Amino acid sequence: MRFDRKGARLGRPLLLGAFVGLALAGCGGDNADRNRVLTDRGEVLGNETASMHQYLGIPYAAPPTGARRWKAPEPPAAWSGTREAGKFGSGCPQTGGAFGAASTNEDCLYLNVFTPKGDGPFPVMVWIHGGAFVSGSGDSYDASKLVAQGVAVVTINYRLGHLGFLAHPSLSAEQGGSSGNYGLMDQQAALRWVKNNIAQFRGDPNNVTVFGESAGGLSVQSQVASPLAAGLFNKAIVQSGSYTLDQPSLAQAQAGGTAVATAAGCTDQSASCLRALTVEQILQRQAGANVVPTIDNKVLPVSLRAAFTSGSFNKVPVIEGSNADEYSLLSAARMDLVPSVGPVTAANYQARVSSLIAASGRTFEQVNAQYPLSAYASPVEAYDAIATDLLFACSGRTSARLKSASGANVYAYEFNDPNAPMIYLPPATRPRWGAYHAAEIQYLFPTSRAGVTYTAAQQALSNQMVAYWTAFAKNGNPNGTGPAWPQFTNANDTFVSLEPGTSRTVTNFAQRHKCAFWTGS
Incomplete structure (x- = not known):
C-alpha cells in the first residue's frame, strides 16, 4: 500500500534569495518554477505528476533524537541552497506490519504537500494517519483524487508508541509537571508549519481542515479538545476516532511509564537512562501496549468527554x-x-x-x-x-x-x-x-x-x-x-x-x- 514517488531534478540553475524564491512560489511562472518553493527554513524542489505538484519529505521539526527525545518538538534547522523534496522521509519507529513499514529511525518528523495545478489559494486538508498510535506513516496515501477536486493535501508523520506517548515522573519533573502526548505535540507543530508556509504552496492558511482515521481520528478529536491547537485549523473530520473518550490521568500514565522503565532496566527511573535506551529496546517494551493520549494537564487539560460536555473545545x-x-x-x-x-x-x-x-x-x-x-x-x-x-x-x-x-x-x-x-x-x-x-x-x-x-x-x-x-x-x-x-x-x-x-x-x-x-x- 506504500505510495512512493521520486522526482526528477530540474536542469536549470537555482536562483537564490528570498525575493526570487517568493516570486517563483507565487501565482506567476510555469509549472517548473512552481516545483521550487521557499519555506521559512529554506527552498525545496518538488516535482509534478500529470495532475498535481508534490513536495515530499519536508522537515517540520528537528529530529527528536538524543536530548530531544521525549520533549516537545523544536523547529528544524534552516538550510542553504535547495533541498530535494522528491522523496518521502522516514516513517517513525515501529515494528512494521499491514499498517506501516518497520523503522528504527527517530529522524522522522516530515510532511508531504500535494497541490493542484492552478493559481489557488486552495483549501488545505491535513491528514493524520491511523495505526493504533504504534504504526503508520504519511507516505501511504495517494492524495490525487482529493487534489483533483481543488484542495491541497498535507500528510504527516508523528512520533508513535512509547516514543510518542510515554509519560514518566522524571520527564514530568523536567518539563513543568507534565509529560506524554509528544505525538500530539508533533501534530500541532505540523499544523503550525502549515499556517506559516502553506501560502507559498498556493494553499490557504485560513482554510485548513484536519482529518484522520482510527488513531488519526482520535488525534483529530484531541486537537479539537486541545487549547494549544486553537486557531491552527478551521474544520475537522473524525473517521472512526471516538473509541476512547475517557483518557487516562497523568498519574495513571506515569505509573505505566514507570513500569516500562523498570522492564527496560532503568531501575533508577532517570530520564538519562530512558534516553540512553535504543529504539529497539523501546519497541520491544511496547509490544501489546494500549497506546492512547493522556490527560497531561497541558495538551489535554481534561478528557475528551469532559471537554465536549463542558463546551471547552475548539468549536469548528x-x-x-x-x-x-x-x-x-x-x-x-x-x-x-x-x-x-x-x-x-x-x-x-x-x-x-x-x-x-x-x-x-x-x-x-x-x-x-x-x-x-x-x-x-x-x-x-x-x-x-x-x-x-x-x-x-x-x-x-x-x-x-x-x-x-x-x-x-x-x-x-x-x-x-x-x-x-x-x-x-x-x-x-x-x-x-x-x-x-x-x-x-x-x-x-x-x-x-x-x-x-x-x-x-x-x-x-x-x-x-x-x-x-x-x-x-x-x-x-x-x-x-x-x-x-x-x-x-x-x-x-x-x-x-x-x-x-x-x-x-x-x-x-x-x-x-x-x-x-x-x-x-
Whole structure:
C-alpha cells in the first residue's frame, strides 16, 4: 500500500534569495518554477505528476533524537541552497506490519504537500494517519483524487508508541509537571508549519481542515479538545476516532511509564537512562501496549468527554462517523482495544466479552440478552458486533451529540459498504468482513494494492465521498453535489449512510447499534 514517488531534478540553475524564491512560489511562472518553493527554513524542489505538484519529505521539526527525545518538538534547522523534496522521509519507529513499514529511525518528523495545478489559494486538508498510535506513516496515501477536486493535501508523520506517548515522573519533573502526548505535540507543530508556509504552496492558511482515521481520528478529536491547537485549523473530520473518550490521568500514565522503565532496566527511573535506551529496546517494551493520549494537564487539560460536555473545545464544523462493521478487522488482526489473547471462541466467549465490557457498567448477562449468540454465525461475529457498537458506533454518536449540544455544527455518517474490498489482510482470513475498520480510506485515497477492483456502484460511492469531504473542506458544509446531507442535531439524530451507488439519510442508527442500551439515550 506504500505510495512512493521520486522526482526528477530540474536542469536549470537555482536562483537564490528570498525575493526570487517568493516570486517563483507565487501565482506567476510555469509549472517548473512552481516545483521550487521557499519555506521559512529554506527552498525545496518538488516535482509534478500529470495532475498535481508534490513536495515530499519536508522537515517540520528537528529530529527528536538524543536530548530531544521525549520533549516537545523544536523547529528544524534552516538550510542553504535547495533541498530535494522528491522523496518521502522516514516513517517513525515501529515494528512494521499491514499498517506501516518497520523503522528504527527517530529522524522522522516530515510532511508531504500535494497541490493542484492552478493559481489557488486552495483549501488545505491535513491528514493524520491511523495505526493504533504504534504504526503508520504519511507516505501511504495517494492524495490525487482529493487534489483533483481543488484542495491541497498535507500528510504527516508523528512520533508513535512509547516514543510518542510515554509519560514518566522524571520527564514530568523536567518539563513543568507534565509529560506524554509528544505525538500530539508533533501534530500541532505540523499544523503550525502549515499556517506559516502553506501560502507559498498556493494553499490557504485560513482554510485548513484536519482529518484522520482510527488513531488519526482520535488525534483529530484531541486537537479539537486541545487549547494549544486553537486557531491552527478551521474544520475537522473524525473517521472512526471516538473509541476512547475517557483518557487516562497523568498519574495513571506515569505509573505505566514507570513500569516500562523498570522492564527496560532503568531501575533508577532517570530520564538519562530512558534516553540512553535504543529504539529497539523501546519497541520491544511496547509490544501489546494500549497506546492512547493522556490527560497531561497541558495538551489535554481534561478528557475528551469532559471537554465536549463542558463546551471547552475548539468549536469548528465537524464531520464525525464510523463504519458499520468496525471490529471485524480489529479482531482478525489481533489489534483489540482491550487486553486479550488469541481468537474469540465458544470456550472463551464469556470471558472475552466480560473483559470488553468491564468499564461499561453492563453485565455479561445483560449484554448476552441484547446480543444472543444464536443471532450470529459465530462467537467472533457476536463479539465484533458488541465491540463495534460499544467502542465505535455509540461512542461516536455520543461525541457528535456532545459537540452539537455545545454549539458546534456536526455532520454524522456511517460508512456502509458491506462488500468493501479487503486491502489490509488476506481476504480469506474470514468469510465476511463487511464495512470493516479503515475500509472507507480507500474510497478517499486510491489504493495501489494489486488485484483490487471496484464495481461501478463502489466507484460512485468513492466519487460521492470525495465530493462530500472536499466540499466540507472548502465551505464547512459537505453539501453541493449528491444526496443532501442534513446537519446532525440531538433532536433529528440524522446520519448519512454512505452506500455504494447512492447514499441516503437514516434516523435508525441508534436503534441498530443499541445505543440506548450502551449510553442511555
